[in-house]
Amino acid sequence: xxxxxxxxxxxxxxxxxxxxxxxxxxxxxxxxxxxxxxxxxxxxxxxxxxxxxxxxxxxxxxxxxxxxxxxxxxxxxxxxxxxxxxxxxxxxxxxxxxxxxxxxxxxxxxxxxxxxxxxxxxxxxxxxxxxxxxxxxxxxxxxxxxxxxxxxxxxxxxxxxxxxxxxxxxxxxxxxxxxxxxxxxxxxxxxxxxxxxxxxxxxxxxxxxxxxxxxxxx
Amino acid sequence: xxxxxxxxxxxxxxxxxxxxxxxxxxxxxxxxxxxxxxxxxxxxxxxxxxxxxxxxxxxxxxxxxxxxxxxxxxxxxxxxxxxxxxxxxxxxxxxxxxxxxxxxxxxxxxxxxxxxxxxxxxxxxxxxxxxxxxxxxxxxxxxxxxxxxxxxxxxxxxxxxxxxxxxxxxxxxxxxxxxxxxxxxxxxxxxxxxxxxxxxxxxxxxxxxxxxxxxxxx
Amino acid sequence: xxxxxxxxxxxxxxxxxxxxxxxxxxxxxxxxxxxxxxxxxxxxxxxxxxxxxxxxxxxxxxxxxxxxxxxxxxxxxxxxxxxxxxxxxxxxxxxxxxxxxxxxxxxxxxxxxxxxxxxxxxxxxxxxxxxxxxxxxxxxxxxxxxxxxxxxxxxxxxxxxxxxxxxxxxxxxxxxxxxxxxxxxxxxxxxxxxxxxxxxxxxxxxxxxxxxxxxxxx
Amino acid sequence: xxxxxxxxxxxxxxxxxxxxxxxxxxxxxxxxxxxxxxxxxxxxxxxxxxxxxxxxxxxxxxxxxxxxxxxxxxxxxxxxxxxxxxxxxxxxxxxxxxxxxxxxxxxxxxxxxxxxxxxxxxxxxxxxxxxxxxxxxxxxxxxxxxxxxxxxxxxxxxxxxxxxxxxxxxxxxxxxxxxxxxxxxxxxxxxxxxxxxxxxxxxxxxxxxxxxxxxxxx
DNA sequence: CATGAATGAGTGTTCATTCAT
DNA sequence: AATGAATGAACACTCATTCAT
Numbered sequence: 043x044x045x046x047x048x049x050x051x052x053x054x055x056x057x058x059x060x061x062x063x064x065x066x067x068x069x070x071x072x073x074x075x076x077x078x079x080x081x082x083x084x085x086x087x088x089x090x091x092x093x094x095x096x097x098x099x100x101x102x103x104x105x106x107x108x109x110x111x112x113x114x115x116x117x118x119x120x121x122x123x124x125x126x127x128x129x130x131x132x133x134x135x136x137x138x139x140x141x142x143x144x145x146x147x148x149x150x151x152x153x154x155x156x157x158x159x160x161x162x163x164x165x166x167x168x169x170x171x172x173x174x175x176x177x178x179x180x181x182x183x184x185x186x187x188x189x190x191x192x193x194x195x196x197x198x199x200x201x202x203x204x205x206x207x208x209x210x211x212x213x214x215x216x217x218x219x220x221x222x223x224x225x226x227x228x229x230x231x232x233x234x235x236x237x238x239x240x241x242x243x244x245x246x247x248x249x250x251x252x253x254x255x256x257x258x259x260x
Numbered sequence: 261x262x263x264x265x266x267x268x269x270x271x272x273x274x275x276x277x278x279x280x281x282x283x284x285x286x287x288x289x290x291x292x293x294x295x296x297x298x299x300x301x302x303x304x305x306x307x308x309x310x311x312x313x314x315x316x317x318x319x320x321x322x323x324x325x326x327x328x329x330x331x332x333x334x335x336x337x338x339x340x341x342x343x344x345x346x347x348x349x350x351x352x353x354x355x356x357x358x359x360x361x362x363x364x365x366x367x368x369x370x371x372x373x374x375x376x377x378x379x380x381x382x383x384x385x386x387x388x389x390x391x392x393x394x395x396x397x398x399x400x401x402x403x404x405x406x407x408x409x410x411x412x413x414x415x416x417x418x419x420x421x422x423x424x425x426x427x428x429x430x431x432x433x434x435x436x437x438x439x440x441x442x443x444x445x446x447x448x449x450x451x452x453x454x455x456x457x458x459x460x461x462x463x464x465x466x467x468x469x470x471x472x473x474x475x476x477x478x
Numbered sequence: 479x480x481x482x483x484x485x486x487x488x489x490x491x492x493x494x495x496x497x498x499x500x501x502x503x504x505x506x507x508x509x510x511x512x513x514x515x516x517x518x519x520x521x522x523x524x525x526x527x528x529x530x531x532x533x534x535x536x537x538x539x540x541x542x543x544x545x546x547x548x549x550x551x552x553x554x555x556x557x558x559x560x561x562x563x564x565x566x567x568x569x570x571x572x573x574x575x576x577x578x579x580x581x582x583x584x585x586x587x588x589x590x591x592x593x594x595x596x597x598x599x600x601x602x603x604x605x606x607x608x609x610x611x612x613x614x615x616x617x618x619x620x621x622x623x624x625x626x627x628x629x630x631x632x633x634x635x636x637x638x639x640x641x642x643x644x645x646x647x648x649x650x651x652x653x654x655x656x657x658x659x660x661x662x663x664x665x666x667x668x669x670x671x672x673x674x675x676x677x678x679x680x681x682x683x684x685x686x687x688x689x690x691x692x693x694x695x696x
Numbered sequence: 697x698x699x700x701x702x703x704x705x706x707x708x709x710x711x712x713x714x715x716x717x718x719x720x721x722x723x724x725x726x727x728x729x730x731x732x733x734x735x736x737x738x739x740x741x742x743x744x745x746x747x748x749x750x751x752x753x754x755x756x757x758x759x760x761x762x763x764x765x766x767x768x769x770x771x772x773x774x775x776x777x778x779x780x781x782x783x784x785x786x787x788x789x790x791x792x793x794x795x796x797x798x799x800x801x802x803x804x805x806x807x808x809x810x811x812x813x814x815x816x817x818x819x820x821x822x823x824x825x826x827x828x829x830x831x832x833x834x835x836x837x838x839x840x841x842x843x844x845x846x847x848x849x850x851x852x853x854x855x856x857x858x859x860x861x862x863x864x865x866x867x868x869x870x871x872x873x874x875x876x877x878x879x880x881x882x883x884x885x886x887x888x889x890x891x892x893x894x895x896x897x898x899x900x901x902x903x904x905x906x907x908x909x910x911x912x913x914x
Numbered sequence: 915c916a917t918g919a920a921t922g923a924g925t926g927t928t929c930a931t932t933c934a935t
Numbered sequence: 936a937a938t939g940a941a942t943g944a945a946c947a948c949t950c951a952t953t954c955a956t
Contacts, residue, residue, distance in 0.1 A: 057918085076381050079296035082947060095920050097948065133463075159377055162437075163294050188462075198464050202445070205453050206462055208438060209431060216430040219380075227420070235423050243461035244424055245351075246416045278936090300930060312932075313937045321930065493939085512817050515732035518926060531941050533927065569899075595813055598873075599730050624898075634900045638881070641889050642898055644874060645867060652866040655816075663856070671859050679897035680860055681787075682852045714915090736951055748953075749916045757951065921953075928946070935938080 064089050064099055066152075069110045073152035077107055077160045107156065108169055114153035115176050118146040122183070132191030139187070140214060140240070141233040147218045148229035154218035184211060210240060282307050282317055284370075287328045291370035295325055295378045325374065326387060332371035333394050336364040340401070350409030357405070358432060358458070359451040365436045366447035372436035402429060428458060500525050500535055502588075505546045509588035513543055513596045543592065544605060550589035551612050554582040558619070568627030575623070576650060576676070577669040583654045584665035590654035620647060646676060718743050718753055720806075723764045727806035731761055731814045761810065762823060768807035769830050772800040776837070786845030793841070794868060794894070795887040801872045802883035808872035838865060864894060 067089045072080050082103050083093040100106050121142040125135060147154050157173075165173040184207045191197035197206075214236065221232070285307045290298050300321050301311040318324050339360040343353060365372050375391075383391040402425045409415035415424075435450065445453075503525045508516050518539050519529040536542050557578040561571060583590050597613070600606040620643045627633035633642075650672065657668070721743045726734050736757050737747040754760050775796040779789060801808050811827075819827040838861045845851035851860075871886065881889075 060919090076294075076296055076378075078294055079381060081945080083945095091919090092921060093947085094922070094949075097950095098919060103947065160294075163297060192464075195464055197462050198460075201456060201462060202453055205445070205450065206457065208435070209454065209457055209462075212434040212437075213427060213431045216434050217426070219430075220426060227423070232423065235420055236427065238419060239424065239427055239458075239461070241461045241463040242416075242465075243457070243459045244415050244419060244427075245459040246410075246413055299928080309936085310938060311930085312939075315931065315933095316936060496940085512730075512732055512814075514730055515817060517924080519924095527940090528942060529926085530928075530943070533929095534940060539926065596730075599733060628900075631900055633898050634896075637892060637898060638889055641881070641886065642893065644871070645890065645893055645898075648870040648873075649863060649867045652870050653862070655866075656862060663859070668859065671856055672863065674855060675860065675863055675894075675897070677897045677899040678852075679893070679895045680851050680855060680863075681895040682846075682849055683896075735949080745915085746917060747951085748918075751952065751954095752915060917954105917956080919954090919956105921951100923950095923952105925949070926947095929944095930942100931944105932942075933938105933940090935940105 061099055064096065065106065065110055065113075068106045069150075069152035069156065072107065072110070072160075073155035077156060078163070104167070104169060107160070107164065110153050111157055111161070111164075111170070112172065114146070114150040114157065115172070117150065118142075119176070119179075121146060126183070131196065132187055132194045133196040135187055136191065136240075137237055139183075140210075140237055141230060143214045144217070144221075144229040144233040144236070147215075147221055148223050151218050151221060151223060154215060158215050158218060180211070181207065213240075279317055282314065283324060283328055283331075286324045287368075287370035287374065290325065290328070290378075291373035295374060295382070322385070322387060325378070325382065328371050329375055329379070329382075329388070330390065332364070332368040332375065333390070335368065336360070337394070337397075339364065344401070349414065350405055350412045351414040353405055354409065354458075355455055357401075358428070358455055359448060361432045362435070362439075362447040362451040362454070365433075365439055366441050369436055369439060369441060372433060376433050376436060398429070399425065431458075497535055500532065501542060501546055501549075504542045505586075505588035505592065508543065508546070508596075509591035513592060514599070540603070540605060543596070543600065546589050547593055547597070547600075547606070548608065550582070550586040550593065551608070553586065554578075555612070555615075557582065562619070567632065568623055568630050569632040571623055572627065572676075573673055575619075576646070576673055577666060579650045580653070580657075580665040580669040580672070583651075583657055584659050587654050587657060587659060590651060594651050594654060616647070617643065649676075715753055718750065719760060719764055719767075722760045723804075723806035723810065726761065726764070726814075727809035731810060732817070758821070758823060761814070761818065764807050765811055765815070765818075765824070766826065768800070768804040768811065769826070771804065772796070773830070773833075775800065780837070785850065786841055786848045787850040789841055790845065790894075791891055793837075794864075794891055795884060797868045798871070798875075798883040798887040798890070801869075801875055802877050805872050805875060805877060808869060812869050812872060834865070835861065867894075 064085075068085045071085050071088050075084065081093075082096060085103075085106070086093045086096050089096070096106075100109075122139060125138040125142055128135075128138070130138060161170070161173045161177070164170040165177075185203060188197060188203050188206050192199050192203075217232065217236075221229075223229075227235075282303075286303045289303050289306050293302065299311075300314060303321075303324070304311045304314050307314070314324075318327075340357060343356040343360055346353075346356070348356060379388070379391045379395070382388040383395075403421060406415060406421050406424050410417050410421075432454065435454075439447075439450070441447075500521075504521045507521050507524050511520065517529075518532060521539075521542070522529045522532050525532070532542075536545075558575060561574040561578055564571075564574070566574060593609075597606070597609045601609040601613075621639060624633060624639050624642050628635050628639075653668065653672075657665075659665075663671075718739075722739045725739050725742050729738065735747075736750060739757075739760070740747045740750050743750070750760075754763075776793060779792040779796055782789075782792070784792060815824070815827045815831070818824040819831075839857060842851060842857050842860050846853050846857075868890065871890075875883070875886070877883075
């Protein structure tokens with residue numbers, strides 16, 4: 043490898059690296075202060091540069107949000123596609139999707155927070171139309187999955203499908219607001235517990251802690 | 261009753277009515293556009309007056325948010341207190357609290373949305389310190405309730421209490437984002453379905469539709 | 479006339495008056511410093527208010543330029559139409575058009591300067607498309623007029639029509655750069671002298687001293 | 697001649713060539729977009745380099761305009777001096793000056809456009825004081841020439857000298873805005889036609905159509 | 915010679931707020 | 936109660952300029 047080639051690679055890599063670095067910083071700040079309430083200067087301060095300097099790397103504040111969100115969504119959907127293509131039954135698919143969702147939160151926590159809090163407003167702009175498309179696709183995926191689960195006898199038939207969908211969707215994504223990567227519980231730990239709650243409920247019963255004299259029956 | 265007195269009363273009542281009217285409008289607009297992204301002029305436009313005229317009724321934009329949120333929280337806590345003072349067991353208390361939460365959403369939907377989306381940022385200001393206090397009180401109430409439920413044998417002991425707390429809290433409040441008062445499902449309907457999901461899970465099993473050979477036990 | 483009515487009229491008139499006042503100030507500043515090089519604050523300073531206050535009256539800097547230019551063009555074309563509809567021969571029409579042009583300069587000097595210096599750049603924006611239309615219409619009018627004059631035997635046939643058109647057009651409008659309303663020479667004085675130069679040339683010769691059989695009197 | 701010397705010469709020549717190239721590009725862009733409205737990056741883009749790289753060649757944006765304008769003015773005045781030193785009568789001097797002016801436009805079209813549009817604003821800066829001097833010298837030259845022409849019986853005495861001066865000055869220079877080098881009419885063609893208009897007017901009369909004893913043919 | 919990244923002052927514009935009427 | 940006009944600080948963004956490489 044010639045020094046020249048190494049140089050070029052280093053430069054290209056460095057550029058991409060700087061971009062990613064700045065985006066990570068911006069995502070963090072947008073997530074914690076809110077996109078609309080965050081000034082470009084605050085992002086720049088957090089990155090240790092001046093406000094105007096961000097515009098060397100990005101076209102606009104909107105462009106930053108765009109890149110943050112689309113990177114997250116692309117990554118998340120890639121993971122979802124792998125799961126959906128695996129030919130699992132509804133129950134196992136749901137488990138895998140939930141696990142992948144928490145892993146997405148783990149990898150893109152600030153982006154998920156932004157998605158959660160701002161996508162409704164952002165989606166009114168042409169540039170963020172893909173947020174609506176993602177939302178539609180997401181809803182379709184979940185409704186299909188839940189209906190299939192009911193047909194397969196894996197999920198209850200007495201619950202409103204639309205409600206179940208919102209219930210799971212909201213609960214998973216909103217967790218990004220408090221999840222801390224590297225904390226006491228890993229993303230997979232949390233996924234496991236959430237699945238237990240989703241699937242079996244928080245109520246004590248025989249099949250969970252098999253013992254006579256369960257309070258529910260008293 | 262002199263005409264004068266009646267006049268004064270009428271004026272006072274009218275003033276209070278106008279205030280409430282404007283607050284309702286402001287809450288709607290804050291909820292749909294986001295507090296930070298909403299301009300005072302947008303609120304005024306929605307109310308059919310000019311921007312400056314709002315300052316006859318309110319000291320500031322912050323004061324509007326303050327009144328919207330504290331009105332909602334006062335009302336919600338009053339309902340919670342009634343439940344907590346009723347001497348119910350943990351399981352019934354949980355059901356009643358969830359029901360009251362959805363009723364709060366029904367009565368204060370825009371305020372709940374604002375609370376959900378903005379309280380984290382607003383709470384950094386002195387004026388909104390009570391948001392943090394409410395949050396602490398809320399968390400304490402739930403953790404106590406869940407622990408009591410475990411002791412009473414009503415709730416599973418194998419789940420992380422903190423996780424259960426967040427699970428229920430988030431799921432209930434975030435519903436304000438899509439709930440439409442007067443829609444297909446009433447607040448009480450939704451509460452009932454949510455409770456079914458929380459307590460029993462979405463998975464088909466014997467305790468819900470008792471049948472031998474349930475997949476879970478095989 | 480009731481005081482009420484007078485009040486309303488006064489308010490409406492005052493509003494229109496303020497607008498016109500600010501536009502006149504803006505036109506002056508744009509004309510003297512150049513549109514692009516003029517800051518909104520400079521316009522505001524000249525008007526004795528703060529930069530942001532201009533935005534109560536106008537949507538944008540561009541909107542000011544727009545209103546300045548379109549007001550001028552509307553007024554000018556109205557005057558031209560009166561002339562063109564009067565059924566004069568080419569020679570008299572040319573004189574009247576030139577006179578009206580200098581009167582337009584007299585009434586809208588700063589606007590004419592802006593038109594002269596900035597219309598080429600402004601016209602690239604959608605909003606100022608009418609500048610190009612006006613230019614096209616202007617050119618058509620002049621070429622028709624000059625050709626008609628040649629047919630009527632009033633103007634020389636040995637000169638390039640396009641060149642004649644540009645010659646007159648440029649020379650008239652560029653005069654806005656130095657013309658001072660209320661100066662030594664009135665707009666009509668200057669028009670008369672310019673017509674003498676256009677029509678007869680600056681060269682001394684016999685045809686300028688009236689003699690029988692002059693084409694102008696035929 | 698050593699390779700070294702040749703190299704140095706080549707480099708020096710190349711540098712001067714690159715400079716001239718960049719200046720020509722800059723002049724073109726300044727002329728078409730307006731000096732104030734043109735960004736250094738636009739100039740650099742047009743030259744195929746990055747914005748910062750221009751600063752290897754020039755100290756500042758102002759320095760580019762300076763060099764563009766002074767090069768043009770030096771060249772133009774050199775041509776004027778040759779004419780003025782030739783001992784011609786007023787009439788022939790005027791013709792020669794006009795011809796040289798159109799040749800200057802031919803050689804320096806973008807510079808003339810910049811001069812026309814921006815010199816008023818630029819001249820307020822110390823660095824461009826020479827623009828005012830050139831203007832004064834220009835005016836003096838023309839007024840002297842016109843007055844001499846009147847004394848020599850070549851030009852009409854019934855026209856305002858100041859007006860005649862502005863008339864010719866404006867009309868000639870403003871032509872740079874539409875003149876295209878290499879177009880249908882050469883600079884000398886246009887000069888000839890303009891002189892015909894200036895001197896004889898556009899009005900048809902007997903003296904323009906060749907007849908015995910015509911002053912033009914004598 | 916040129917680049918890539920940054921600077922920092924300034925630009926058009928927004929907006930919560932004020933206040934005389 | 937509400938208006939109309941203004942304020943002034945802040946904002947997103949631009950741009951001439953610098954400089955290490």
